[in-house]
Amino acid sequence: MPKCPFCGAELNHLVVYELVRTKHTYKVHPNGQWEWQYDNEEDRAYTAFCPECDEEIPLCDYIGGVEDFLDEEYIIIRSDDPEIKRKGDFVLFRGKVYRVEEADGGMLHLKLVKGEPVASIIGASLE
Amino acid sequence: MPKCPFCGKEIEYLHSWYQEVTRYRVSLDENGDLQWEQDFVSDSEALETDVCPHCERHIPIYDDTEEFLKEKYVVLRPDDPEIEARKDNFVIFRGKVYKIDDDESEPNLLILRLVEDELVADILKTDAENSQMERCPNVPSAEKR
Numbered sequence A: 001m002p003k004c005p006f007c008g009a010e011l012n013h014l015v016v017y018e019l020v021r022t023k024h025t026y027k028v029h030p031n032g033q034w035e036w037q038y039d040n041e042e043d044r045a046y047t048a049f050c051p052e053c054d055e056e057i058p059l060c061d062y063i064g065g066v067e068d069f070l071d072e073e074y075i076i077i078r079s080d081d082p083e084i085k086r087k088g089d090f091v092l093f094r095g096k097v098y099r100v101e102e103a104d105g106g107m108l109h110l111k112l113v114k115g116e117p118v119a120s121i122i123g124a125s126l127e
Numbered sequence B: 001m002p003k004c005p006f007c008g009k010e011i012e013y014l015h016s017w018y019q020e021v022t023r024y025r026v027s028l029d030e031n032g033d034l035q036w037e038q039d040f041v042s043d044s045e046a047l048e049t050d051v052c053p054h055c056e057r058h059i060p061i062y063d064d065t066e067e068f069l070k071e072k073y074v075v076l077r078p079d080d081p082e083i084e085a086r087k088d089n090f091v092i093f094r095g096k097v098y099k100i101d102d103d104e105s106e107p108n109l110l111i112l113r114l115v116e117d118e119l120v121a122d123i124l125k126t127d128a129e130n131s132q133m134e135r136c137p138n139v140p141s142a143e144k145r
Helices: A064-070 A116-126 B065-069 B118-129
Strands: A013-028 A034-049 A074-078 A084-087 A090-093 A096-104 A107-112 B013-028 B034-041 B045-051 B073-076 B083-087 B090-093 B096-101 B110-114
Touching: A013 A064, A013 B065, A034 A064, A064 A074, A064 B013, A064 B034, A090 A107, B013 B065, B045 B065, B065 B073, B083 B118, B090 B110, B090 B118, B096 B118
Parallel strands: none
Antiparallel strands: A013 A034, A013 B013, A074 A107, A084 A090, A090 A096, A096 A107, B013 B034, B013 B045, B073 B110, B083 B090, B090 B096, B096 B110
């Protein structure tokens, strides 16, 4: 189960706000009739929050980030979290190997290394 | 057809942007698929209305969108070359007489309302044709048109 990088709570769900911006068109025909058209042009943005401490989990806007986070394929963790072991760009966390995608403000954004042989080799060097 | 006071292009329709916020509780089910449980939806809120489809700028129309598209409510730059004549609170634009609306929030634009009373419009127009109104430069006179 993933954990919140801010309060450390184990999370089985996230609170996600979906912001949808829709373009509408207002048209008046020469005969005086008017119509509203609901354009398909839409902007969608997603923001995820920890349900325990209400802090925003910085997953960017893309919705795949929520699934990857809940799946523990993409995690965000404090760089001084006691559960991690780090060597260069690789981190061992709860028996799985992650690659550091981003290190920002004391937070590490980590992506799961897939492919067992590679993960095993890197994991062994981190143990 | 009305025109945008900013880009000068003819406008057939106007755009508006609306925003809606939905809150979900998102979790993974036993198969590892995302489950979205909607628990709140906001009302649709207007973000920006009356936007020119060409230059995307907001045109100050307030609640007169239909009147604007029918050219009964016109928004122009004061130096618009299609203004044929102007005197006091009246303007002739594209052969029609408009009264200038006082709008202190838009000091750089002329907000005009069509004078729909035909008799009044004719009197004002005649006044202009008799050159008692200030002729605007670079515009052919009514007789030449």
